[in-house]
Structures are given as C-alpha cells and as structure tokens.
Amino acid sequence: MNFVSLNYNLFLLCIVILYYILPKNIRWYSLLAGSFLFYFIAAKEAVVPFIAMIILSYCGSRIISCACTRTVRYRKYIFILFIILVTLPLFFYKTVFSPDTLTAPLGLSFFTLQILAYLSDIYTGKIYPQTNFFRYALFVSFFPQILQGPIPRYEQLGIQLFTGHPFQEKNFVKALQLILWGFFLKLMVADKAAVIVNTVFDNHELYRGCYVILGGSLYSIQLYADFLACVTLAQGAAALFGIYLTDNFNHPYFASSIHDFWRRWHISLSTWLKDYVYIPLGGNRKGTLRKYVNLIITFLVSGMWHGNGFQYIAWGLFHAFYQIIGAFTLNFRESLYKLLGFAPDNFFKKHIRRVFTFFLVTLAWIIFRADNLNTAFSMIGSVFTVHNPWIFFDDSLFTLGLSWKELLILFASVGILSVSSTLQEKICIRDIIIAQPMIIRWSIYIAAITAVYVFGTYGFEFHTQDFIYGGF
Amino acid sequence: MKKNIVFAIKGSLFLFLLGIILFIINRTLVPKYFINTSWPTTSTYLGFYEMPENSVNVLFLGSSHGATAFIPQELYNNYGITSYNLCCEQQNLVTSYYWLKEALRFQKPKAVVLETFYLFNNQFDSSEPYIRKAIDYMKWGNVKRQAVDDICTIDTNQSKSSYYFTNQRFHTRWSELSEDDFSYSQMSGHYEMKGFSTMFNQINENDYVPLLIGESSETADIPELMQQYMEKINALCNENGITLILVKNPTTSQKINEHNATQQLADTLNVPFYDFNTMQLYNDIAFSFEEDMIDTGHPSLKGAIKITNYLGKILQTDYDIAPQINDAWEDTRYAYSCLQLSSNLKHVPDINTYLDCLKLMKEQYSIFITLKNDGIDCLDETVSQGFNDLGLSFNLNKGDSTTYIAIITPENIYENVSNISLEAKGTIRSGIVQYQITSVINEKKRPSCSIQLDEKEYAKNYKGLNIVVYDNMTKDVIDSVSFDTASIGIPSLR
Numbered sequence: 001m002n003f004v005s006l007n008y009n010l011f012l013l014c015i016v017i018l019y020y021i022l023p024k025n026i027r028w029y030s031l032l033a034g035s036f037l038f039y040f041i042a043a044k045e046a047v048v049p050f051i052a053m054i055i056l057s058y059c060g061s062r063i064i065s066c067a068c069t070r071t072v073r074y075r076k077y078i079f080i081l082f083i084i085l086v087t088l089p090l091f092f093y094k095t096v097f098s099p100d101t102l103t104a105p106l107g108l109s110f111f112t113l114q115i116l117a118y119l120s121d122i123y124t125g126k127i128y129p130q131t132n133f134f135r136y137a138l139f140v141s142f143f144p145q146i147l148q149g150p151i152p153r154y155e156q157l158g159i160q161l162f163t164g165h166p167f168q169e170k171n172f173v174k175a176l177q178l179i180l181w182g183f184f185l186k187l188m189v190a191d192k193a194a195v196i197v198n199t200v201f202d203n204h205e206l207y208r209g210c211y212v213i214l215g216g217s218l219y220s221i222q223l224y225a226d227f228l229a230c231v232t233l234a235q236g237a238a239a240l241f242g243i244y245l246t247d248n249f250n251h252p253y254f255a256s257s258i259h260d261f262w263r264r265w266h267i268s269l270s271t272w273l274k275d276y277v278y279i280p281l282g283g284n285r286k287g288t289l290r291k292y293v294n295l296i297i298t299f300l301v302s303g304m305w306h307g308n309g310f311q312y313i314a315w316g317l318f319h320a321f322y323q324i325i326g327a328f329t330l331n332f333r334e335s336l337y338k339l340l341g342f343a344p345d346n347f348f349k350k351h352i353r354r355v356f357t358f359f360l361v362t363l364a365w366i367i368f369r370a371d372n373l374n375t376a377f378s379m380i381g382s383v384f385t386v387h388n389p390w391i392f393f394d395d396s397l398f399t400l401g402l403s404w405k406e407l408l409i410l411f412a413s414v415g416i417l418s419v420s421s422t423l424q425e426k427i428c429i430r431d432i433i434i435a436q437p438m439i440i441r442w443s444i445y446i447a448a449i450t451a452v453y454v455f456g457t458y459g460f461e462f463h464t465q466d467f468i469y470g471g472f
Numbered sequence: 473m474k475k476n477i478v479f480a481i482k483g484s485l486f487l488f489l490l491g492i493i494l495f496i497i498n499r500t501l502v503p504k505y506f507i508n509t510s511w512p513t514t515s516t517y518l519g520f521y522e523m524p525e526n527s528v529n530v531l532f533l534g535s536s537h538g539a540t541a542f543i544p545q546e547l548y549n550n551y552g553i554t555s556y557n558l559c560c561e562q563q564n565l566v567t568s569y570y571w572l573k574e575a576l577r578f579q580k581p582k583a584v585v586l587e588t589f590y591l592f593n594n595q596f597d598s599s600e601p602y603i604r605k606a607i608d609y610m611k612w613g614n615v616k617r618q619a620v621d622d623i624c625t626i627d628t629n630q631s632k633s634s635y636y637f638t639n640q641r642f643h644t645r646w647s648e649l650s651e652d653d654f655s656y657s658q659m660s661g662h663y664e665m666k667g668f669s670t671m672f673n674q675i676n677e678n679d680y681v682p683l684l685i686g687e688s689s690e691t692a693d694i695p696e697l698m699q700q701y702m703e704k705i706n707a708l709c710n711e712n713g714i715t716l717i718l719v720k721n722p723t724t725s726q727k728i729n730e731h732n733a734t735q736q737l738a739d740t741l742n743v744p745f746y747d748f749n750t751m752q753l754y755n756d757i758a759f760s761f762e763e764d765m766i767d768t769g770h771p772s773l774k775g776a777i778k779i780t781n782y783l784g785k786i787l788q789t790d791y792d793i794a795p796q797i798n799d800a801w802e803d804t805r806y807a808y809s810c811l812q813l814s815s816n817l818k819h820v821p822d823i824n825t826y827l828d829c830l831k832l833m834k835e836q837y838s839i840f841i842t843l844k845n846d847g848i849d850c851l852d853e854t855v856s857q858g859f860n861d862l863g864l865s866f867n868l869n870k871g872d873s874t875t876y877i878a879i880i881t882p883e884n885i886y887e888n889v890s891n892i893s894l895e896a897k898g899t900i901r902s903g904i905v906q907y908q909i910t911s912v913i914n915e916k917k918r919p920s921c922s923i924q925l926d927e928k929e930y931a932k933n934y935k936g937l938n939i940v941v942y943d944n945m946t947k948d949v950i951d952s953v954s955f956d957t958a959s960i961g962i963p964s965l966r
Contacts, residue, residue, distance in 0.1 A: 006633065169479045405647040438482075446490060454497060459640035460631075 001042045003147075003233040004186050004458070011038065016240050024164025031138055031161060031241065038143035039106065046105030049089065050141070057086055057115040058136050061129040064122050079123045086115050094308050107146040109305055113272050114140060118154050120276055127154050135162055144237035148230040150248040150268035157245070165242025170434060177430045178236030180448055185229035187456030188413040193222035195401040195457065201369055204379050207400075209386030212379045214397070216366045220358065221414055223365060224252065227266070251421045253361075256353035258322040261361060269305075273298050296320045311373050318364045409455045494639070501642045502608055504652050506659040508946035511536065511669050513560045517609040519663020520556055521578065524800055528579040529793050530555035533568040533705075534587025534719075536669065540770040541721045542585065543780045544666040545801065545808035551784035552795020557667030562602035564590045565701035566626065570619035572708060574610055583715040583791050584705075585783065588734055588745075589723065589769070591702065594695040596627055603627075608638065626697065651904070651947065662945065664807035670773055670815060671766040680761035680768075682754040683728050683747070690729040691736055699737070706741045715791050718745040721779060722759060723769040746786075748779060757782045773815050810836060814943065818951045823937075823962045826953070827858030830941065834862060835882050837950075838900045838942040842911045843868075843876035844921040846935035847958030855962065875911040875919075876937075882944065901944055925949065934965045 001008040015034035019027050040047055060082035067075035090112040093104035118139075121127045130136040139158050140146075200207040200215030207215065231248040238245045248267050255261035262270050274283075278298040284291040296317065303316025342349040363380055370376035391397060398404050423429055433444055505513040516539075530553055532542040538559035547553045556579075558571050572584060603623055610616045620635045634640040645653075652659060694702075709716040718738050720726055726749040738745035748754055757778045764775030771779060787793040813829050820826045830839055839862070848868055859866035863885045864878050875894045878887040888894050893912040899905060908924045923931035923940045931938040934954035941951045955962045 006637075167476060169475065172479075403647060442486060442489070445486070446493060449490060450493060450497065453494060453639060454501070454643055454646045456643070459643055460634060 001038065003230060003237075004183060011041075012237055012240070019241055020167050022164075024166070027164035027241075028135070028138060028162045031142065032134055035138060035141040035143040035146070039141060039146065042147075043106035049105050050111075053086070053089065053111070053115070054137050054140050057082070057119065057140070058133055060086065060119055061122050061136070062131070064119060065129040075123075079119065082119055083116060086112060086119065090305075094304060107148075110149050110151055111140055111146060113151050113269070113305075117151070117272060117276060121154060130154070130158065138162070142238070142243075144234040145245055148227065148234065149266075150231055150234070150246050151272055152245065152268070157243075160243045168242065171239060171242060173434060174430050175236045175239030177433065178232050178239060180445070180452070182229045182233035182236055183452050183456070184413070184448065185225045185232060185417070187452055187458050188409065189417055190222045190226035190229055191457035192402065192406065192410045192413065193218040193225070195406075197222050197369070199400045201371075201379075204370070204375055208379075208382035209388040210383075210391050211388070211400075212366065212383050213362075214391075216362045216369075216379075216383075217358075219369050220253070220362045220365050221417075223369075224249070225417065251425065253358055254354060254421065254425075255357050255361075256350055257357055258319060258326055258360060261357060262319070262323075269302070273302055277301050292320075292324050295323060306368075309372065311367050311370060311376055314373055314376070315364050315368045318367060322360055322364070413455075498638050498642075499656060500649065500653050501645050502638050503605070503642065503645065504656065504659070505605060506652055507662045507665065508652070508659070508943075508948055510671070511539065511561045511605075512665070513605040514609055514660070515663045515665075516558065516560060516667040517606070518660050519666060520558060520575065521611065522663060522800075523556060523579065523666075524798070525578055526580045527554055527798050527800060528556045528575075528581050529553055529796070530583045530585060530787060531572070531575055531579070531581045532557040532559055532585045532587070532667070533563070533572060534559045534585075535563045535589045536561040537589040537721050537723060537769055538563075538585075538587030538719075539667065539669040540671050540766070540772075541587070541776050541779045542783070543668045543773075543776050543808075545664075545668070545804055546777055546780045547784045547787075548798075548801040549805065549808070550781060551788050551793075552797070553784060553787055553793050554796060554798050554801055555666070557665075559587060559667065560602065560606050562590070562599045563606055564593060564596060564599060564603075565698045565705065566596070566622060567603055567606045567619075569701045569705050569708070570615060570622070571606065571610070572705060573618075574613075574615045576708070576712060577613070577615065580712070581714055582793055583717055583787060584709055585717045585719055586705065588718050588720050589725075591694055591698050591734060591737075592692060592730055593698065596697065600627065600630060603630075604641065607635065664804040665811065666801075666804070668776070670811055671770055671776075680722070680724055680765075682751040683726065683731055683749050684751055685731075688728045689732065691733040692727065692729040694733055694737060702737065703741070706743060716741070716743045717791070718743055719783070720745075720747040720749060721769075721771060722748045722754065722761060722765065722775070725769060744790075746783075748782075753782075773812065814950055817941065818953075818966065821964045823855055823955045823964065824858055826939075826955075826964070827855070827862065831858075831861050834880060836943060836945055837880075838882075838905075838907075838944055839878075839880040840907065840909055840923045840925075840930075840940040840942070841876070841878040841880075842909050842921040842923055842931060842938050843874065843919075843957075844911070844933060844935050844938060844954075845874050845876075845913065845919045848874065848936075849958060850960055850962050851957050873913050875913055877909050877911045879907070879909065900942065901947075905942070905947075923952075932965060936962070 001011065011034075015030060018030040018034070022030055036047075039050060043050075064075070064079050064082060067078050089105070090108055093108060118127075122129050130139060135158075138161050139152075139154060142152075142157070142161060145152060197215055197219045200211050201219070204212075228249050231245075235245045235247075246268060250264040250267065252261055252264035255264050278294055281294040281297060282290055283294060299316040299320035300313060301316075302319075303313040306312040306315070337346075337349055366380055367373070367376040370379060397407065402410065420429060433441055436444070503514075505511055505515070507515050530547070532538055532544075532555065536559065539557060539561070542555070542557045542559065544555040544557055547555050556575075558568075558575060560567075563571075568586060568590075575581070607616065607619055607623065610619065616635075620632050624630045624632045624635075631640065706716055708714075718734065720731070720734065726747070731747050731749065734747070735745055746753060748757065748759065759775065759778055764771055764778060766772045788795070810833055813833055817826070817829055817833075820829060830837065841864075851868065856866050859878075862880055864880070864887050866878075866887075867889060868874050868876055873891045874889065875892065876887075876889050877894045877896055879885070879896065879898070881900050886896060886898075888896065891913075893910065893914070895908070895910045897906070897908045900907060906926055908922070908927075910920075910922045912920045912922075914920075919935070921931055921933055921938050922929060923938065925940070925942065930940045930949055930952045932952055932954040934956065936955050936957040936959075938954045939952070940949060942948070943950045952966070954965045956965065
C-alpha cells in the first residue's frame with residue numbers, strides 16, 4: 001500500500017476512527033491491529049518471517065536483559081549471537097548471495113536496524129526491555145514508519161505508542177498539514193522530476209553531458225523530495241494518533257560540506273551508524289588514520305545497507321573519500337578563500353560551498369541511481385567530455401517527457417520547496433498557518449489540495465512511482 | 473466534547489466545500505465533444521437524456537460509421553419516425569450493449585438499428601479514449617457500474633476508480649483546457665442533431681467495388697467477445713420486444729467473407745441484415761462512393777441522407793414504425809435545415825445564392841465583408857439587393873479608390889464605405905473573439921484586405937469582395953471566399 005494511494009488513506013482513516021473511539025488505555029491495540037493488517041495487506045508473503053523476527057528479537061531482548069542483570073559470564077557472546085541472528089536475514093538479502101528473484105520482506109532494512117538498536121541499548125543498559133510481547137510487537141511494526149523509517153529508538157517512540165493520546169484539534173490539523181505537504185512533495189516534485197530522471201538514466205547512451213547534469217540534479221531533488229515525502233506522510237499519519245516521529249532531514253542541500261550533509265540527510269540512519277558502527281569502532285578517539293578507516297567502514301556499511309549492487313558500495317566509499325579529502329584540503333581551501341578576500345562568514349562563501357557540496361553529492365547520486373558502476377562512470381565522464389550547453393536554451397528540455405507547462409510546474413514546486421526550507425530554518429510555517437483566520441486557513445488548504453489534485457503526477461499514464469527508499 | 477463537536481461540524485463544512493470545488497474541477501477537466509467538433513459525442517449522450525420519456529421509436533447504435541450515416545431529423549422530416557443516434561467513434565459492441573441497456577431505462581424503442589463495423593474488431597484496448605468518450609457521460613446507476621466493471625475486466629489497463637474519480641484519468645488535461653471546457657452549461661444544450669455527426673467533404677476517389685452476393689462462400693471469424701455481446705444485444709432486444717436490425721454502411725473494409733459471417737450470424741439470431749456494400753442495396757439507394765463518402769468508411773451528409781431514407785422506408789413499411797408528431801423533433805427542423813445550409817455554404821459558387829444563404833443564417837453567423845478593390849464594375853443591382861437584404865446599404869461608388877468593410881453579427885451591423893483605407897476592430901460573441909478587418913488602398917493604388925479573427929488571418933485577399941463567415945454556435949469559421957467583382961459573372965475563389 002503506497003502512502004499516496006486511496007486505499008492506504010482510507011485504511012488510515014479507519015484506524016484513526018477506531019483509535020479515538022476506544023478507551024484511552026486500550027487505544028494502542030488499534031495501532032497494533034492496524035500495523036499487522038497493514039503489513040498483511042502490503043506483503044502477506046512476508047508476514048511469517050516478520051513475526052518470526054519479532055519473536056526472535058523479543059526473546060533476545062529478554063535473554064540479554066536477564067544476562068546483563070545477573071552478570072552472566074558469557075553475556076557478551078549472547079548479545080553477539082542475537083545480533084548475528086537478527087542481522088542474518090538482512091545480510092542474506094542485501095548481499096550478492098541473494099538471488100535476484102528473491103524479494104526482501106517489506107521494511108526489512110528499517111526494522112532490522114530498529115531491532116539492533118533496541119538490543120544494543122538493552123545490552124548497554126540504556127533502556128529496559130519491554131516485557132509485554134504485544135507492546136514490543138507494536139514498537140517494531142508501527143505501520144507509518146515501517147516502510148521507510150525514520151528508524152526509531154525505543155526510548156523515543158515506545159512510551160508514545162502505548163499511551164492513549166486524547167484527540168486534540170490543533171495537533172490533528174497539524175498532522176493533516178503534514179500529510180498534505182507529503183502529497184505535494186511526492187506528486188508535484190518527486191514524481192514529476194522522475195519523468196525526466198527516468199528518461200535520462202534509462203537512455204543514458206543518448207543523453208550525455210549537460211543532460212547528465214540536469215538528470216543528476218533532478219535525481220538529487222527527486223530522491224530528497226521522495227524520501228522527505230514518505231517520512232512526512234509517516235509523521236503526519238503518526239501525528240493523527242498524537243505520536244511524534246523524529247525528523248529525518250534538516251534541509252540537507254543547504255549543507256556546506258559533506259560532513260555537514262550527513263548531519264542533515266537521513267538523520268535516523270546517520271545517527272544509527274554513528275552510534276552503533278562508527279563509535280563502537282573507536283570513532284575519532286584512536287588517531288587520525290584509525291578515524292579514516294572507521295569512516296570508510298561506516299560508509300561501506302551504509303552503502304551495503306542500501307542494496308546489493310556494487311554501485312551502492314561505490315556510493316558509500318565516495319562519501320567516505322569526500323570527507324577524508326575534505327579534511328585533508330580544509331586548510332588549503334580556507335587559505336584560498338582568504339586569498340580571494342572572503343571573510344569567514346561571508347554570504348557568498350557559504351553559498352559557493354553549498355553549491356559545491358550539492359555538486360559532489362549529485363555526482364555520488366548518479367552512481368547511486370545508475371544501473372551499474374560502468375554506466376555511472378560513463379555518465380559522469382560525459383559531464384566533463386561532452387559539450388552541449390545549448391540544451392538549456394533550445395527546446396531540447398521539452399523532449400524529455402515533460403511539456404514546458406509541466407516543467408514550469410516542476411520548477412515552481414522546487415521553488416516552493418526551497419523557499420519553505422529556507423523559511424523553515426527560522427519559523428514554523430504550520431504554526432503560522434494555524435494562527436490565521438479561518439477563511440485564510442481554508443483558502444490555503446483548498447488551494448494546496450486543488451494544486452496537487454490538478455497538477456500532481458499521478459493517474460492514467462503516470463504510474464505513481466513507488467517510494468524510492470521503500471526499495472531499500 | 474463540545475470542542476470536538478464544533479471541530480466535526482467545521483470539518484464536515486470544509487469537506488463539503490472542498491467536494492464542490494473538486495466536482496467543478498472534475499467537470500472542467502473531463503473532455504467535452506460538443507457540436508463544434510467533428511464527433512460531438514458529449515452532445516450525443518447529454519442530449520439523449522433530454523428526450524421526452526418513451527418518445528424514441530428507433531435507436532441507432534454502432535461506431536462512427538453509424539454516427540455519420542443515420543440522421544434522426546431526416547427520418548422524422550420524411551417519415552415521421554422519432555429516432556436517436558447513439559453511435560460514436562469506435563463504439564464496440566460492449567459499449568453498444570451498455571448504451572442500449574441505459575437507453576431502455578428511459579425509452580421504449582420499437583427498433584434498434586446496429587451498425588456492424590465493430591463486429592470484426594478485436595482491438596478493445598486501443599479504444600480506451602473512445603470508450604471513455606461514450607461512458608463518461610452516461611448517468612451513474614447500475615448500468616454504468618456494470619459497464620465499468622465489464623470494461624475494466626476486459627481491458628485490465630483501465631482502472632475502475634478512474635471512472636468514479638475522473639481526475640485520475642483526466643487531470644493532466646489542465647494544460648490543454650479550451651473555451652469548451654468552460655462553456656459546459658452553454659454548449660450542453662445543443663444536441664439538435666440527436667447524435668448525428670455531420671461530414672461535409674467528399675472523397676473524390678473511387679477504388680470501391682460493391683460486393684456480389686455469392687461470389688464467395690468464405691466466412692471471416694467473429695472475435696469471441698464481439699459475438700458474445702452481439703448475442704447479449706439480441707437477447708436484450710428480445711426481452712424488450714424490440715426489433716434488432718443489423719446494418720453495414722458502405723466501406724472499403726467490408727469484405728465478402730465478413731459479409732457472409734455477419735449474414736450467417738444474423739440468420740442464427742433471426743434478425744435482418746442490410747449490407748449497403750452489396751451491389752443490390754448499393755444500387756437501390758443510388759449510392760456513389762465517389763460523391764457520397766468523406767473517406768473510405770464514413771458517408772457525407774449527402775450519403776447519409778440516402779442511407780437514412782432507405783432505412784426510413786423499410787422501418788415504415790417492413791417494421792410498422794408509425795409516424796408521429798413530437799415537439800422534440802419538430803423544434804429541430806430549423807437547426808437541421810441550417811446544418812444543411814452550412815454544409816453547402818462552402819460549395820456555393822454564385823454570389824446571389826451565397827447571399828441568400830447568409831440571409832437565412834444571419835441570426836447564427838457573424839459575417840465579415842471587405843473589399844480588395846481592383847474593379848467593382850460587375851456588381852449589379854441584384855447583388856446590391858442581396859447585400860441590402862442582409863441589412864447593409866452597400867452604396868459603393870464605382871471607382872478604383874473605393875474601400876469597403878462590413879461586419880454583421882446577430883447583435884448589430886457595422887458598415888463603412890470610403891475612399892481611404894479603412895480599418896475596424898472589435899469583438900464578437902460578447903467579447904470572446906477579437907476581429908480586425910481592413911480594406912486598404914495605398915499610395916501606389918495597390919489594394920489589399922484582411923480579416924483577422926483572434927489574430928489569425930482568414931481573408932483570401934483576392935481581388936473583389938472577400939467574405940469570412942463565422943458560425944457563432946460551432947465557434948468556428950465555416951467559410952472564407954472571395955468574389956471577383958471585376959469579372960463578368962463575379963466568380964468565386966476559395
């Protein structure tokens with residue numbers, strides 16, 4: 001069930017109604033029932049392995065907890081055993097050992113990391129395990145976030161799930177605002193950009209040079225809008241029940257370095273990797289060389305988590321090397337800025353760094369999106385060898401699947417995303433809308449709904465694209 | 473609790489308001505094919521629901537080959553038979569079946585005439601846009617629900633929900649919306665032709681040879697789906713005591729094996745079959761493929777009149793469809809005669825006849841007249857009288873420097889004669905269409921003229937009187953002609 005499908009939204013409506021008509025102390029049962037029903041409808045063939053994972057990890061959590069409290073001698077090995085057992089399915093599906101015909105259970109990448117963090121936090125004593133099996137099952141299976149995260153931590157999500165939240169108009173409206181914004185991001189930005197991106201990447205032999213720059217840049221936007229849309233829809237759906245899911249993005253394309261980018265992009269995964277891979281490996285506490293090795297390993301894991309193609313590994317390594325080279329050249333770059341007369345906090349310097357970071361990220365995304373490594377390098381190579389800048393001035397852009405009117409809508413939508421991101425750094429737009437008189441509020445909502453309804457990329461001839469991160 | 477109730481009321485109000493807006497948007501986005509288009513499917517189906525209950529005695533069903541061949545008004549004028557043409561482009565038998573079923577909710581026809589072109593068509597999938605044309609304007613009810621279910625089962629590329637939520641199918645039309653999309657209330661009232669699609673041109677080439685019955689006994693295979701729906705149509709007719717009549721209009725695609733197969737099927741179903749491709753029927757109606765067709769499969773107005781009159785005769789004599797008088801058909805006699813005049817206008821060579829036609833139709837037309845003066849010596853009193861009858865004074869001085877422009881609209885008449893260049897600008901149809909008209913004499917005495925509508929040039933700019941006729945109902949220029957006023961007989965040029 002796609003988050004923008006009619007079926008899903010009707011399903012969500014039913015669960016919301018059920019949630020609020022139940023007494024507060026048992027409201028979480030509706031979430032549990034809804035989550036399992038959702039998983040059954042979306043991937044009934046994976047229900048058994050999914051439940052098996054929940055049972056296994058629940059048992060693991062109880063055993064690790066017991067071992068820790070009784071200071072059992074081999075508790076470390078017990079912990080490692082369960083970590084291996086829980087990781088095995090992900091390892092199987094996400095490596096080259098996995099047959100192409102085998103599809104990973106829905107949400108495997110996300111709930112595996114969620115379980116690993118949970119077990120690890122129990123082992124380190126950060127949290128106590130959930131003793132009620134059904135509550136634990138709800139924590140793992142909570143349907144708005146199971147497909148694409150954000151990857152929750154038990155201490156953040158657990159208590160919210162089991163508390164019966166009262167209906168609050170303001171929160172409910174803010175949740176609906178999030179859902180509307182998610183629809184906008186998905187149908188007006190991501191899926192519209194996908195039309196051009198697919199044309200360029202699926203016909204990479206034909207589209208070279210500046211087409212790759214355009215296709216790559218739009219893919220950067222598509223991926224961000226798509227993933228942000230899914231997370232926003234998940235946050236919106238959860239907020240309908242009064243549950244707050246953490247933000248997964250902090251305007252990543254405003255980053256002024258790759259290091260900064262990873263503080264803003266897929267935050268729940270980045271912090272997971274930092275907390276459970278990078279820091280356990282020693283982080284930056286064991287010297288510069290070890291720090292770089294740890295960085296490479298962390299991004300290697302990140303690449304492998306995304307898929308079993310070499311391009312994902314290459315993409316991860318690209319980001320590791322970006323940061324290593326960035327660290328090596330930091331002094332040189334700062335000297336260069338100084339030589340050119342830029343003050344440390346100069347406005348233009350900040351934007352030059354942003355553009356350059358976006359360019360580097362886009363190159364890596366080309367590797368990420370391409371069918372394989374050879375294709376990726378061939379496409380990137382053509383950026384530097386094929387000279388065709390006129391495509392931005394003649395009508396070539398209109399042959400890529402979108403008419404000039406559609407292209408205008410796409411650029412306007414990207415503009416809205418960009419402006420709202422800038423404003424969002426200083427103010428909360430949703431709160432400002434809520435504070436307006438009813439006629440203004442309703443006008444804004446109706447205009448937004450109408451715009452997505454008319455200009456969105458969906459329906460006949462446009463098969464709404466699956467959420468990209470749903471594939472991971 | 474009180475706060476929650478207030479919220480529920482506000483929410484319901486918001487959803488109601490939103491629903492109305494989305495309904496209006498959907499109505500705007502769904503394609504419309506009114507009488508100003510070649511295939512006015514929308515007018516056909518909207519108009520059908522406007523017919524008085526149980527007033528239609530004969531129904532026509534089938535594809536475009538039937539839409540251009542059966543003229544309900546001709547049938548009424550000559551035989552008093554009240555009929556309605558429910559044919560449309562690429563209407564396959566599945567669509568025909570459901571439209572028959574729908575029609576029976578409102579009418580009790582005595583006969584159904586089915587054009588069988590689509591009996592041999594197996595390309596159901598490729599007909600999606602045409603199926604939509606036919607089904608989208610069917611009223612919601614059990615029949616439409618069944619039709620949607622069946623269509624989406626047969627063509628799995630179609631989605632049921634897109635029939636209920638038409639935005640799924642048509643929201644991308646936002647970039648191609650035209651005047652018609654915003655004139656629903658104005659245009660939906662024009663269904664005077666009762667489903668007949670008028671075609672004016674003629675093919676002027678003829679490789680067509682009528683079929684000789686018995687020249688071969690081969691039979692073509694009828695696709696299973698079409699056979700199945702033909703049987704369902706027959707069963708439905710039998711249940712309702714309706715005479716089903718199969719007809720095949722002249723077309724180059726009709727082969728003897730298809731004729732034989734259709735005849736065999738007709739015999740099995742015990743229904744009559746009239747194939748106008750057979751030598752005997754073709755000659756009986758004095759059909760000329762060269763003159764009576766607009767292409768290889770669709771009759772022109774002239775051809776349609778021949779086919780309709782033949783059917784009228786047999787419906788009256790062989791199937792006892794009695795003549796009757798009904799206002800719904802009486803009221804459209806004038807519209808039909810206008811249609812015939814309009815269709816003829818571009819073929820009228822004589823200026824006096826032309827002016828007579830304009831006089832008859834001036835309530836419906838906007839007429840633009842300008843003079844490219846290279847001699848007006850051949851204008852005589854009869855021609856001047858013709859212009860007078862249009863409401864113009866037409867006092868032209870017989871000199872080389874005379875310029876002249878005139879604009880006749882249903883609302884007013886503008887006319888100017890001078891010895892210097894003339895220009896007039898304005899709008900017709902209450903400001904919707906802009907015009908600019910000139911009659912120019914320059915310093916070197918070189919005349920020219922121009923008639924622009926919405927910045928598009930329509931005048932022939934040949935010497936003499938240049939006339940452009942705009943049909944206010946179909947919203948289109950229907951003729952542009954020049955009459956050479958310097959030559960004897962005032963010949964026309966187009």
